[in-house]
Amino acid sequence: MMKRPFPSVTMSKKRWPLMILALVSISTAMVFFMRTTFDSCTGNDNRRFVEEKGIGSKILSPQNERKAPNPLDFMKSKLVLLVSHELSLSGGPLLLMELAFLLRGVGTQVVWITNQKPPEPDEVVYSLERKMLDRGVQVLSAKEQEAVETALKAHLVVLNTAVAGKWLDAVLKENVPRVLPKVLWWIHEMRGNYFKVEYVKHLPFVAGAMIDSHTTAEYWKNRTWDRLGIQMPETYVVHLGNSKDLMEVAENNVAKRVLREHIRESLGVRNEDILFAIINSVSRGKGQDLFLRAFHQSLQMIQDKKLRVPRIHAVVVGSDMNAHTKFETELRNFVNENKIQDRVHFVNKTLSVAPYLASIDVLVQNSQGRGECFGRITIEAMAFQLPVLGTAAGGTMEIVVNGTTGLLHPAGKEGVTPLAHNIVKLATHVERRLTMGKKGYERVRQMFLEQHMMQRIAVVLKKVMEKAKSHS
């Protein structure tokens, strides 16, 4: 039986609070926090969240209950080797696991290798491997001979993230040239430190690269050429999609209402108040500081112009006061100095994002620099019919339609005032805000669902495997 985040809507209302509590309570089984490289291109600490009820419970739920033809059907009984640079609850590995299960769903023989494992036994690694084994994924140690043999036999090898390139020489050694023509390299980052020859020198010789957004693909093309003098292989852009479980919560009005009430109560905000939330790990690259500045400005604008609007709040989800970083302190100081404590709410990073998406009115995506590579939280928010106020950078520009599903502002300090204006705009124009949210949801239904991602991936796999075959 598949465990679902929410039982059927007919469930007696009495039990809801209990369930919701279970959902939002912080327990060790609820790990939502993504530790590493994925989903950011800002060059900073770029952790984020994923809405998970248990380790991998979402990603690991059966995918193939439908009988409709599956675009990945042609992968049936093919042998695919997936090479992950690490195994943790971060975006990169989790996404590769999603692919593993999609492939398992059509009867692909899937073998998984984690290149870098912690020396000590690790609970997360153990539990993720357990999940994979349960779903019929074979897990091999990175260095054993069987790994080499599998790579030689496989129809397709997927390397996940640039860093996974280290595995090639270290393990395959003289066999590298035989394997490269069937390698698909999946890249999710555009930080400078990934442009290292030791990671990516084989890139020009693989069958293809798959990248999460056009901007990121463009950036890789430029940087590899400028910096390293190497040329990208055939490159495919594959936008990600929302999981079925997230969509299920997003489309369940009863669940959303209960979550909304619960979270708003816990934050001490009223039902009619308007919540602008930024949901990302707290770090300068994600722009929480500039968001708070903009928010403060918007409060002043509302006051100066004597606008009649509901009370607005800023919610910063992703705080980690335990880390005691300068940046966290800076944010708190800003709030205290400007006496906006009653309007700004910091939420620890360990919570699931779905309850917050259900409770807020607008998502702020304020990633700085080159922006997000893709920014999965953006499509997750749109699934909840939220308009997005985003920086005009990176993947955000490929997701948000400016003026239709949200409003874009420039990255950097020059974006603060435009963002403040946009906050005021959405606070004052209720109808516009709701319409934008609906349009965002429609856009998700049109192009950012799991099935869309699966179709896009299927096209790439087909091409890459044809190429590999013609080579062998």
Ligand SMILES: *[C@@H]1O[C@H](CO)[C@@H](O)[C@H](O)[C@H]1NC(C)=O
């Ligand atoms: C890549 O280089 C082209 C040509 O120089 C430039 O127009 C484009 O903006 C660059 N793209 C990125 C993402 O750096």
Ligand SMILES: *[C@@H]1O[C@H](CO)[C@@H](O)[C@H](O)[C@H]1NC(C)=O
């Ligand atoms: C958030 O984390 C801090 C530091 O670990 C802790 O003191 C605080 O109680 C947490 N807040 C909530 C609401 O869990």
Ligand SMILES: *[C@@H]1O[C@H](CO)[C@@H](O)[C@H](O)[C@H]1NC(C)=O
């Ligand atoms: C977004 O739309 C606004 C209003 O139409 C416009 O002023 C702004 O320049 C646009 N930004 C981008 C990045 O297209």
